[in-house]
Amino acid sequence: MLLESVVTDPLLAGVPFPFEWNYVRSIIAVSLYVSVMAVSLSTLCSLPIALLVGFADFRGKRLLTSIINTGMGFPSVVVGLVVLFTVSNQGPLGPLELVFTREAMIMSQFVLATPVITGVSLAAVSSVEEGVRDAAYAMGGTRLDVALVTIKEARYGIATAVLAGFGRAISEVGSVLIVGGNIAGADGTSKTRTLTTAIQLEAQRGRFETAMLLGAILLALVLVVNAIVIRLGSDEGGYR
Secondary structure, eight states, X not given: OHHHHHHHOGGGTTOOGGGHHHHHHHHHHHHHXXXXXXXXXXXXXXXXXXXXXXXXXXXXXXXXXXXXXXXXXXXXXXXXXXXXXXHSTTSTTGGGOOTTSHHHHHHHHHHHHHHHHXXXXXXXXXXXXXXXXXXXXXXXXXXXXXXXXXXXXXXXXXXXXXXXXXXXXXXOOHHHHHHHOOOBOTTSOBSSOOHHHHHHHHHHHTOHHHHHHHHHHHHHHHHHHHHHHHHHHSGGGTTO
């Protein structure tokens, strides 16, 4: 019963159009906040893993790389279910009361973005010539110095990884709908409603003008991200 009231928001069904701009702005703000936070945390986690796997030779490295690559295709609804169980009363994070919160949404997007950022960053780090690392060691550099040199050489690939992770996060609908509940207050301010979940809800209500506006905004954000990724991936973007 609670979930039904959260998803449908009947109080907003007859709101006049001038009100929509506050509604739209709050949805954009929530979408960007959740996605940027998730991708930032994911980058802090993914980059050290990519450097470790790229530098070190250890038993099971090929298996770990395969797991990372497989993670890029995680079904979002499965991730949402796992995160929902984790933050539910029966889960290990139940006492924190994170069900239907932005923090839970950040967790789900973090899980989805991390394999993408790790996998693409690993490919970028692995493409750096060993001569660059050897030169850094020969000049008396520490492991940290070598890592920083490698990051500098692979910076465009790493930037592509971060932007790809952001694109994965900002366009997500299944997991954030499950863990966030798609909540908006009676005054129209979004609590956990994102662009993707709002588009789905507005289309179901028959409010196609609002749904199309939100769709155009989401499309513009995704196109900007893709344009940056394509630019960085081209010869002119810095790989040459």
